[in-house]
Amino acid sequence: MRHRQREEIPGQNPCLSCGACCVGLRASFYWAEADDAVTGGVPARLTVRVDAFRRAMRRGRKGRCVALRGTPGRRVSCGIYDRRPSVCRNFQPAWAEGPAGARCLEARARLELPPVHHGNENPFTEMPVRQRASPSGME
Ligand code: SF4
Ligand code: SF4
Numbered sequence: 001m002r003h004r005q006r007e008e009i010p011g012q013n014p015c016l017s018c019g020a021c022c023v024g025l026r027a028s029f030y031w032a033e034a035d036d037a038v039t040g041g042v043p044a045r046l047t048v049r050v051d052a053f054r055r056a057m058r059r060g061r062k063g064r065c066v067a068l069r070g071t072p073g074r075r076v077s078c079g080i081y082d083r084r085p086s087v088c089r090n091f092q093p094a095w096a097e098g099p100a101g102a103r104c105l106e107a108r109a110r111l112e113l114p115p116v117h118h119g120n121e122n123p124f125t126e127m128p129v130r131q132r133a134s135p136s137g138m139e
Helices: 094-110
Strands: 028-030 047-049 054-057 068-071 075-078
Touching: none
Parallel strands: none
Antiparallel strands: 028 054, 047 054, 068 075
16 A cells, blocks of 8 residues: 555556555554554544454445545545554555565455556655565454
8 A cells, every 4th residue: 555645646656546455455453553542643533443452444335444535446545644554554565565465466356456566567666665564454
């Protein structure tokens, strides 16, 4: 989920015309990432409690994250891009990560979108370097 809200040019970043992982997967994360625990955190009103330790992004119509804007498969953005949870920051796009992006390909396939292959697309060089961590939490 490397789509941003504003300045990117559609076509440069495959995520900007996809959003499949924001539809088919539930983004869950440690509860204290939310803004009722940390200033500037994930908006708690957009989350649900999963268990004693985890929250998840609320999902709306067709299972899409309530923060997702636009039309999946055409043009999308994250409405809370700067405050999105770590699981979203760390999700591995197939076009950037190769085989490590298998879940990206699975998500795209569920929306009947063609696979994006490592190196076949113009990488989105303006994106901030994200932390490398486990993508677990996308269920
Ligand atoms: S499924 Fe892959 S290409 Fe689509 S938005 Fe998510 S990371 Fe990007
Ligand atoms: S918070 Fe943003 S990046 Fe994460 S699933 Fe929702 S729309 Fe996608």
